[in-house]
Each structure stands twice: as structure tokens, then as C-alpha cells.
Amino acid sequence: MGIMWSTWKVVGWIGNLAFFTRFIIQWRASENRKQVVVPLSFWWFSLLGSFCMLSYALFKTKDSVIIFANLFNWIPYIRNLVIHRRHLAAHMECKTCLNVNPPGARFCAECGKGLPLPRN
Template sequence: MNEILGATNWLGIQWHPMKVVGWLGNLLFFSRFLIQWIASERAKRVVVPIAFWYCSLLGSLLLLAYALYKRDSVFIFAYVFTWIPYGRNLYFAYRDRTKSHPKRAPHPELPPDS
């Protein structure tokens, strides 16, 4: 089975494409903490940048894919619902951005958008 998935042994670890997916999920999920920490340090107050929510969403989805591959019910349950608040926060951020930056009025010398 490992030959079919393209598994290789490196540093005593069996690597295959789904393990790479799992590690990418871990790296994205971890990076969100660094992103939030750096943004807060720069602002000298608590800040949750949009990149935090993207890393949360993508990282949790990759970890869910890996958990489904492993068929580990504990791991699956840990990530099966996390995309909901992450996606919702991205929706709110997008909605708020479009409200605070309405489309500009067309330039008087340019033809209107079609």
C-alpha cells in the first residue's frame, strides 16, 4: 500500500502525500499564533489580523483531511466543526471591509462600468 501512495522513509519516518498534508495543516495552524502575536506586538494591543483566520481555516481543513485519512474519530471530532467560526469570521471581515470601502463613484472623464 505504501508503494501506491508514494511513501518514502526519511529520518526513520514513513512519509506519504497525506502525511505532508497533515504537516502542512500543522504548520498553517501553528503559524496563526505567530501572526497574531506579531500583529499584537506591533500594535501594542490585541489584534487578530485576517491572516489569522485564513491560517485557521486552511490549517484545520488540512488537519481534518488527514484525520479522515487516518480514520481517527478523536482527531476527526477535534477538527470537524472548527471551520464554522473561522469561515464566519472571514465572512464578517469581508462584509465589514465592503461596507467601509464602498465602490468609488466613477471618474467623470471615464465611461461608467458596464
């Protein structure tokens, strides 16, 4: 295909592949659920793609357009990963039936037992 391979080219192509993969992951998840879904892996692939593209731009092309395009987008990717982690941690497991209930639930959705108040 006329590509001159180098280490930075591989890094750049890994970034491209990660960005392409995240679209496939998000699209498939949405098709499966019949609603718009953004799976956790979407943010991990976004972070990987952005990191690789930024590295490629900084150390290989030194192209200000690519550098700027990838300089700040890691912030919402990491923030979404943190929010997702905190949301999962806020889920409460029922001591009686082990059902995992959504954050803020006062009663177990499976057995109806009262759940402890969330910790702050």
C-alpha cells in the same frame, strides 16, 4: 526524524505548519500594535490548517479524536472571514478627499464633508 513520509503525512504536516504559522502571525500583530489583534490571515491559516488536519484524520489516521477536533471549527473561521469582508465593504469612501471612513460614519474624518447614508 523517523517520519515515514506519504502524501497524507505531507497534508497533515501542512495543517500543523498552518496552525503554527497563524499563532506567529497573531502574536506578531499583537506585539506590533501593543494590543490583542487577530489579523485576517489568522483566519485563512486557521481554515487551511483545519482543512488539512481534517483531511489527514479522515483519510489517513481515521482517528475520531482528531476528526471531531477539526469537524466544526471551520464554521467560525469562515464566519469571521465573512464578517470581516462585510465590515470592509461597509466602509465609506469620501468622494471629496478619498479618505476611507468607518462604517456608520456620517461625516468624513479627514475633510468633514457629509457622507451618503449607508445602503441596506
